[in-house]
Amino acid sequence: MTSVEVWNQSRFQRVQDQFQQGSLPHAVLLMGPEGIGRENFAQALAQWLLCLNRQDEACGECKSCFLFDAGHHPDYHLLDIEPEKTQISVGQVRELITSMQESSHQGGWKVSNITNVQAMNASSFNALLKTLEEPQENTLLILQTSQLQGVPPTIRSRAQLLSLSVDDQEGVKQWLMERQGSLSQALEAALNLFPQAPYKAEDFGVNGDTLKYAEFIVQMNDLVQGSNTPIQMAQFWHEDVADAVFWMQLMVRDILLIQQAGKQADLLFMQQKQELEVLAKAINGQGWLMLLEKINELQRLIKQKSPVNLMASWQSLLIFVTQIASKYKPLD
Missing domain, CATH: 1.20.272 (Zinc Finger, Delta Prime; domain 3)
Structure with missing residues (x-):
C-alpha cells in the first residue's frame, strides 16, 4: 500500500477534507518537482478513493485494495508515455476517456492518473478537454506535472491546482534517518542540493x-x-x-x-x-x-x-x- 510522505500529508488531508465535504473537484492538477513524492501522492489518493473501507488511509485489506496493489484494478487507469515514445498520444487519451465513461466495476469511484500531462500533444489535450468539460459522476482525473507552463490554460482552468512543496526540512531529515539509520555527510550535502526533492537527495547521497x-x-x-x-x-x-x-x-x-x-x-x-x-x-x-x-x-x-x-x-x-x-x- 502506498503511503504519503510526512511533508505531503497536510495537502493529502486537504483533499480528503474536500471529499468528506462533498467538494472534491473532478480533476486535480498535481504539480511538484521530480523526487518530491508526487507519484506516491497520486497513487495513495487513487487507492484511498477506491478503497471500500477508507478511513484516514486506504485499509489495504479489502478487495479493491488487493486489486490496486496487484496492478489490476478495473476502476483505475494509469496513463504515461509509452516506451520509445516522447509524447502521450491521442489514442491513449481516447482509451482513458472510454474507461472513465464506463460504469464502475466495484460500484464506487473511478480514477485516472496521467503521470506526465505536459508530454501530451495538441490533439491529446483537445481530447482530454472534452472529458474535463463533461465529467462523469464519482470520477477523479489526476493530472501530474513538474512543468506548469507545459499545460495549456484551457486544461489548467478546469482542474484544481495542488502544488506540492517541502516546508519542513527537519521532517525530511528525520524521514531520511529512519530510512537510512543515520544522516551522513553525503546526505547532508545532497539535501542542500535538493531541498524540494527528498527522494533525489536520498538517491544522490546514498548511491554514490x-x-x-x-x-x-x-x-x-x-x-x-x-x-x-x-x-x-x-x-x-x-x-x-x-x-x-x-x-x-x-x-x-x-x-x-x-x-x-x-x-x-x-x-x-x-x-x-x-x-x-x-x-x-x-x-x-x-x-x-x-x-x-x-x-x-x-x-x-x-x-x-x-x-x-x-x-x-x-x-x-x-x-x-x-x-x-x-x-x-x-x-x-
Whole structure:
C-alpha cells in the first residue's frame, strides 16, 4: 500500500477534507518537482478513493485494495508515455476517456492518473478537454506535472491546482534517518542540493553520486588543462549523460560563487573546493555564464525527452568547454 510522505500529508488531508465535504473537484492538477513524492501522492489518493473501507488511509485489506496493489484494478487507469515514445498520444487519451465513461466495476469511484500531462500533444489535450468539460459522476482525473507552463490554460482552468512543496526540512531529515539509520555527510550535502526533492537527495547521497561527482570534477580539470579530450570524456560518461549535465550545472554554480569574494561558504560541494578553485582560475565569469546557457539548453532537451542525438550534443558541450578555456581566460 502506498503511503504519503510526512511533508505531503497536510495537502493529502486537504483533499480528503474536500471529499468528506462533498467538494472534491473532478480533476486535480498535481504539480511538484521530480523526487518530491508526487507519484506516491497520486497513487495513495487513487487507492484511498477506491478503497471500500477508507478511513484516514486506504485499509489495504479489502478487495479493491488487493486489486490496486496487484496492478489490476478495473476502476483505475494509469496513463504515461509509452516506451520509445516522447509524447502521450491521442489514442491513449481516447482509451482513458472510454474507461472513465464506463460504469464502475466495484460500484464506487473511478480514477485516472496521467503521470506526465505536459508530454501530451495538441490533439491529446483537445481530447482530454472534452472529458474535463463533461465529467462523469464519482470520477477523479489526476493530472501530474513538474512543468506548469507545459499545460495549456484551457486544461489548467478546469482542474484544481495542488502544488506540492517541502516546508519542513527537519521532517525530511528525520524521514531520511529512519530510512537510512543515520544522516551522513553525503546526505547532508545532497539535501542542500535538493531541498524540494527528498527522494533525489536520498538517491544522490546514498548511491554514490557524490563520489561520481568528485571524479567528474577531476576530469573537468583535466579537460580544461588539456590532459583529457572531449571525446574521451564524453565516452567515459556516456551512460550517465543526464547526471553529468546536471553535475556540470552544479559545478558552474559553485565556480561562480568562488569567483565572488565572500561567497565560498555557500558552496554545495565544499570537499571539492580545491579542484573548483583551479577551474575558477582557468576561465573567467563570462565564459562560465556562456557555458551555463549551453548546459541549460541540453537539460531542457533531456527533460523533454527530445529525440535529438544526445551523445552528439554531449560531445558538443564538452568541446565548447575547451573552446571557452582557450578564449575566456581571466585577466592577470
